Amino acid sequence: MCGAPVQGHNLPSGVDAEKETVITGKVVNQDGTAVGGAYVRLLDSTGEFTAEVVASGSGDFRFFAAPGSWTVRALSNAGNGQATVAPESNGVHEVNITIGA
Known part of the structure; x- marks a missing residue:
């Protein structure tokens, strides 16, 4: 069983978005349909794996x-894709990823 937290746009109770930097979004295919079950990786500015x-x-x-x-x-x-995001401060920062075949 995976220990990953439940994903979604709503932040868990007790999370103060003014004190946290949150990167959130949605994985979609080229026609905008949501793609569930994709492995989403967070890479730092040097391309190093940070989280999944x-x-x-x-x-x-x-x-x-x-x-x-x-x-x-x-x-x-269904395919792979990536996007970049550069939050300069705390808060919720949205980035969607469009995958291609």
């Missing part, structure tokens, strides 16, 4: 990170 979660059935994912430059990469049976 499994996207929810509705394609949602979430990471708690630090301000800086990040790459978010999705790997799935």
Whole structure:
């Protein structure tokens, strides 16, 4: 059984988005349909692996990170994709990943 937290757009109770840097988003295919079950990896500015979660059935994912430059990469049976995000401060920062075949 995976110990990853439940994913979704709603933050868990007790999380103060003004004190945390949250990277959240959705994995979608090229027509915008959600892709659930994708492995979503968080890579730092040098490309080093930092964390991984499994996207929810509705394609949602979430990471708690630090301000800086990040790459978010999705790997799935339907294809792979990636996006970059560079939060400069705490708060919720959304980035969607479109996968291709």
